[in-house]
Amino acid sequence: MDSLDNPIRPYAWGSHTAIPALLGTAPTGTPQAELWMGAHPGAPSRLDRGAGAVTLTEIIGADPPAELGPKAVAAFGPRLPFLLKLLAADAPLSLQVHPSRSQAQTGFADEERRGVPLDAPHRNYKDANHKPELLCALTPFEGLCGFRPAAEAAALLEGLGIDDLKPYVLTLRDRPAADGSPSSPSKGYPMREVFTALLGADRAALAPTVDRAAEAATRLGGPYAPYAGIARHHPGDPGVLAALLLHHVSLRPGEALYLDAGVPHAYLSGLGVEIMANSDNVLRCGLTPKHVDVPELLRVVRFEPTEPGLLRPEPRPGGEEVYPAPIDEFRLSRYVLGTGGADGVDGTGQATLPAGGPQILLCTDGTVTLRAPHAELTLARGRSAYVPASETVTATGPGTLFRATVAL
Template structure:
């Protein structure tokens, strides 16, 4: 078992207090957005097996079958197929979407062929992998996820009463669902830039009015206030208008959502555990100073309305204490354990993260490792048996499905 030395990414949208509170550290003046655990080349975790510090990707590359297991290597190749994070949003993240595997491979190859540097601002594909992801809330977590049904969004835009949004409402009513959603998103992303600040300000003011009028409906009031607040952060950005096409979501602690390829989404605020395929491919639709490639975005988005649903955790037969958040992919598997003493299944690569209390991991050789909140460890596939114990403790376990 290897305690991980992790990296905190200081993105501008990060909270200045949430990660320090989790780690029991004093906050700094800088935003702390994401704590990365894994072997992604952007910020691989460090390990020390007594021969000096190494990165986890170096350790895995030296003996993939020992670290990952032969079955994992056959299925996913000689790299850790997932990236584990703690995400702390103090401000809204961009409205974004992730490609599927074929799109990522084609997009990456095309940009490589054109000679676009990986660090270039206009680069869309940083790697050739897809990026399905799951987020499980550690405290109340808000955002938007998936397109709202066109007729419901049209009715919302009518309630706002903003003349500049009437063409969007008309499109949503006049066309079949996929075409309506595509044209609506295209409209808001291709507005004359000179008209955007006034339209965003007028829309935000109308949303604040609706929030005040919805005082007796807490969920509706929170949603309207959340949408309106986007204009405070990005007054010259059409991201508020993109977000209005999407479902508002509030997660309570322990609740999770799964985001497959092509599903537009944005996180607004909160602290959560995030698990994803080992990729950093993002295409954006607003709420960002970063590059927005409208044609490529429109090629990746799935234009279908969804009703966002919380992924319920479920007990796992034969694995006492494990609460699994099931997903329709194999690259990652997220479980939560609370209190007591738990045997952790072995035979696959796994990262264990403590989020509350204190967890002690013990393996068959008698090695013991104690984790405090925010600390994590890597357990290689060849470790035959690991038991986790703790009182008033919560841990999350990330691994693969085989």
């Protein structure tokens, strides 16, 4: 069991204060968007086992079976299959989608064959893995997730009262029943046509329509308010109109959102714990100056209506609360550890975290003391620890502890 020193990513959309407030540190004056906990080669955590600080990537690479466990190595290879993050959004992230594993394998192999450099701005696939993800809100959290039913999207666009949007409204109402009908050969056709038209339009030509839509959304408020906020950050971006096709989601602290392959989404604001398969594959749809590959998006995006995958923690024996997700690479849970058994864990407010797979443990409230057979470590808010597969750990509060591991 080792304390982790974790890198912070200063993306422009990040909050200046949310992560420093959690860590109890002074703001730097620059955005602090994500704190990464894991062995991602781009920004691995560091730890010290007595011979100086090294990366978690190096620790795992030296003895994968001991660190990850034989089952995890057999299933995912000799690397940590998940990445845990603190994500602090103060402005909308790009509208994006992640590929399935087979889509990622095909796309990565094609770009490798064509010799597209990994750091090329027009490269879509950085690896051959999928990137399902789950975000649990620590504060009220806003986002977009999945397409609305066509008729609902048409009504929202029509409500803006803009003549230039009428062709999209008519298209969405053309065959709305086709959306979501597995037996229909034209499944998703209206939404696909509108989404393609918006993202493939000439940005300069569409900008006046986007600006008028933003003005109308600001004036109307109510269900349009989130989209008015997006437009303020991305004036003239066709992605503002594309965002109107998606569900707006509000998470309360403790609620989570699961995002599967092919589901378009964007985080808008808030602080949360995010876990994902260890991949860099992101295809952007809008709300960004970066590369948007419309033909590739049409291969990846699921155009049928998709209800947001909202999750609430499910109680398990021993005080664990699990956020269930249909994925093997990661499993996220939390322990709310009180005193005197008030949390239902045991009479001392203590929980046992079993061995068998790699674990990253993150304290988000109070303090949590971890005890392994030959070590003891106390985590304050925002601090984390890595536990190799062979170690059983007990955790004592008062505090809240998130546990990331594999689902094997």
